Amino acid sequence: MSGEKIFYDIHLHAFDLSHPCLYAFARRITPVIETPLLGEIAGAITPLLWLSKKNEILNLLSVMERGVGEMLTLLQKDLQIPLRIGDFEYDEVVITPLMMDFWYTLADQPHINYKFIPKSVVPQTLDTLNGIADYWKQNSTNGLKKMRPLPFMGLNTQRCHLNGQKVIPDVNDTKLESLLDKYFNSNIAKGNIYPGTNKFANISNNCGRFNGELEPSDPTNLTNYFAGIKLYPGLGFDPWPTNDDAEMEKVAYLYKTCADRQIPITVHCSDGGYKIGNIKQAEDRTHPRKWKHVLERYENLKINLAHFGGREGIFDYAYYRLINSDAGVSSAGSWTETIAELIAKYENAYTDISYAGHYDGVYAALAKILAKKPNIAGKIMYGSDFSINLLDSFGYAEYTKQFLHDKNISDNHKRMMCNANPAKFLWK
Numbered sequence: 001m002s003g004e005k006i007f008y009d010i011h012l013h014a015f016d017l018s019h020p021c022l023y024a025f026a027r028r029i030t031p032v033i034e035t036p037l038l039g040e041i042a043g044a045i046t047p048l049l050w051l052s053k054k055n056e057i058l059n060l061l062s063v064m065e066r067g068v069g070e071m072l073t074l075l076q077k078d079l080q081i082p083l084r085i086g087d088f089e090y091d092e093v094v095i096t097p098l099m100m101d102f103w104y105t106l107a108d109q110p111h112i113n114y115k116f117i118p119k120s121v122v123p124q125t126l127d128t129l130n131g132i133a134d135y136w137k138q139n140s141t142n143g144l145k146k147m148r149p150l151p152f153m154g155l156n157t158q159r160c161h162l163n164g165q166k167v168i169p170d171v172n173d174t175k176l177e178s179l180l181d182k183y184f185n186s187n188i189a190k191g192n193i194y195p196g197t198n199k200f201a202n203i204s205n206n207c208g209r210f211n212g213e214l215e216p217s218d219p220t221n222l223t224n225y226f227a228g229i230k231l232y233p234g235l236g237f238d239p240w241p242t243n244d245d246a247e248m249e250k251v252a253y254l255y256k257t258c259a260d261r262q263i264p265i266t267v268h269c270s271d272g273g274y275k276i277g278n279i280k281q282a283e284d285r286t287h288p289r290k291w292k293h294v295l296e297r298y299e300n301l302k303i304n305l306a307h308f309g310g311r312e313g314i315f316d317y318a319y320y321r322l323i324n325s326d327a328g329v330s331s332a333g334s335w336t337e338t339i340a341e342l343i344a345k346y347e348n349a350y351t352d353i354s355y356a357g358h359y360d361g362v363y364a365a366l367a368k369i370l371a372k373k374p375n376i377a378g379k380i381m382y383g384s385d386f387s388i389n390l391l392d393s394f395g396y397a398e399y400t401k402q403f404l405h406d407k408n409i410s411d412n413h414k415r416m417m418c419n420a421n422p423a424k425f426l427w428k
């Protein structure tokens with residue numbers, strides 16, 4: 001396998017309908033506005049919104065009704081389009097399905113009788129690993145272009161405990177140290193993976209080997225594997241919980257372990273997406289300024305501040321802030337600008353442009369940013385955000401083609417986005 005011929009999609013999901021917390025999912029695809037009057041207006045226009053997005057929503061539900069294995073088969077078929085940039089063609093694909101921990105205590109639901117309860121990430125993990133194994137058995141030798149799914153584990157430290165300090169019985173009952181030791185240590189098959197120089201070969205060769213056992217009787221023969229960790233502040237994870245000492249101790253342990261073992265983390269970092277609880281607090285937790293505190297202390301932490309602040313942030317940065325910052329206009333609070341600063345400053349900080357690629361003009365805006373900030377070209381990664389991107393995109397092949405056929409970004413930058421940068425983020 002020659003590394004430079006691999007096309008990477010660093011941000012996508014392979015959820016089926018049973019995996020997301022449906023409460024969060026419903027809030028994502030219908031507007032939630034907490035101001036009373038606006039909330040009522042939003043409630044009234046929701047059916048119209050649904051109607052205008054009917055085909056996109058059905059398209060998404062059709063994909064999510066499939067099992068993970070079937071979903072991956074569908075992606076591999078879509079990727080049989082020529083993956084060509086200039087006269088360079090990719091002959092293999094790596095995708096990193098990001099699992100998400102939807103565990104969250106939903107405090108206040110006065111309007112319903114049977115309250116939503118925290119949702120375990122375990123069934124999702126089993127389904128994903130089993131789905132990858134099924135897909136691999138059926139399709140790895142089918143003569144089509146190879147596509148390797150290398151999953152990221154969904155984690156929320158709030159459901160974990162540290163040093164045996166279990167705070168809420170039956171809730172935070174996963175021991176964080178053991179979890180990280182088990183999946184991100186040296187015992188996957190025979191290889192020394194985290195930290196390890198053969199990470200790329202070991203993890204890719206392990207693809208599809210899962211034998212159905214999350215708790216194998218022989219711990220030296222662990223067949224599950226993860227390429228990294230996915231965090232989601234909108235679903236309750238707080239990257240820098242200054243007012244909660246116990247939680248701070250846990251996140252500090254997580255960052256130190258990930259920095260020491262070079263475990264890549266992808267974190268949702270735009271003002272869109274899933275938001276549970278109070279919207280304002282969810283956005284505060286998600287804002288990239290939180291990660292300034294983290295990166296100041298853990299410079300070696302490999303982190304992808306995903307979505308580059310979102311489509312509007314990218315436009316605003318390219319066409320307003322980048323121009324006005326020269327004129328001394330203050331731009332404190334811009335998500336995209338904060339991310340641009342962090343990825344410029346910290347060697348191991350990255351971003352991806354997943355989901356946004358669908359919108360007309362986003363790649364042109366990105367080309368503007370790259371022209372003005374060439375020092376961040378090595379930090380921006382290509383991603384699709386499939387399947388949730390189907391709310392705005394027709395399909396996976398179409399989304400991929402928009403990137404490949406774009407004329408604004410140079411071939412060299414494109415190749416960095418879909419190969420060199422993600423390879424560095426994952427394997428370096």
Ligand SMILES: [Zn+2]
Pocket residue numbers: 011012013354385388
């Ligand atoms: Zn996503």
